[in-house]
Amino acid sequence: MGKAALQWTPEMLALLGTDKDAVLAQRWGTTAKTVNLKRNALGIPAFGWVQWTPAMQAALGTDSDAELAKRWGISKASVVAKRKELGIASLTEKQGTGFVWNDAAVALLGTASDAKVAAQLGVTRLTVYNARVARGIAAAPRGVAKPDADDAD
Structure with a gap:
């Protein structure tokens, strides 16, 4: 014998389109296809659907x-x-980033944390990260920072 037809309650109908069909189906012990067909039959947009103005x-x-x-x-x-x-x-x-990666700037990549290089160059950490990864340059080891020229004796 086949499975009994789902008895749609007003509460269930009110929830159509408020969550993914599969989530509602699991909650109600039915299939996502059953929920999808009912929602579509009633002209209710799918959850997450956006009416673009x-x-x-x-x-x-x-x-x-x-x-x-x-x-x-x-x-x-x-x-x-x-x-x-x-x-x-x-x-x-x-x-764009508006930043030109000259040889001196590229030379800094991987010598200190991306955040420190970013601060030195006046760009975002993500800009430095993307530039470093695009050039195949490894990140600086943790805890290692390039000493400032002023610190050298």
């Missing part, structure tokens, strides 16, 4: 993806996906 789309790339996600109450992944779908560069891609 023209204003939201216009804001993409004008602030960090994380800040926009926080502002709109959605995931950063949703913001990144929509921005990429529309071919819009991220704020950091538009701005």
Whole structure:
């Protein structure tokens, strides 16, 4: 004999679209497909679905993806996906780091912590990290810092 049809209660119907179909299905002892079919039949958008307004789309790339996600109450992944779908560069891609990696700056990579090199060069730790990794330079061993020229005797 087949499994009895799920009896949908008003409480269950009210929860459709408020969490992932699979999560609700597990809670109710059914399959995600059953929940998905019911939600779609009622025209309820999936959990996490975003109704992109023209204003939201216009804001993409004008602030960090994380800040926009926080502002709109959605995931950063949703913001990144929509921005990429529309071919819009991220704020950091538009701005670039503005830092030119000359030989002297590159020579500092891996000689001290990324944070210390960043402070010395006036850039972010992430900028130093990315530059170091892109060049295949290992991180400085922990506790080892390049002595300042003033400290040499």
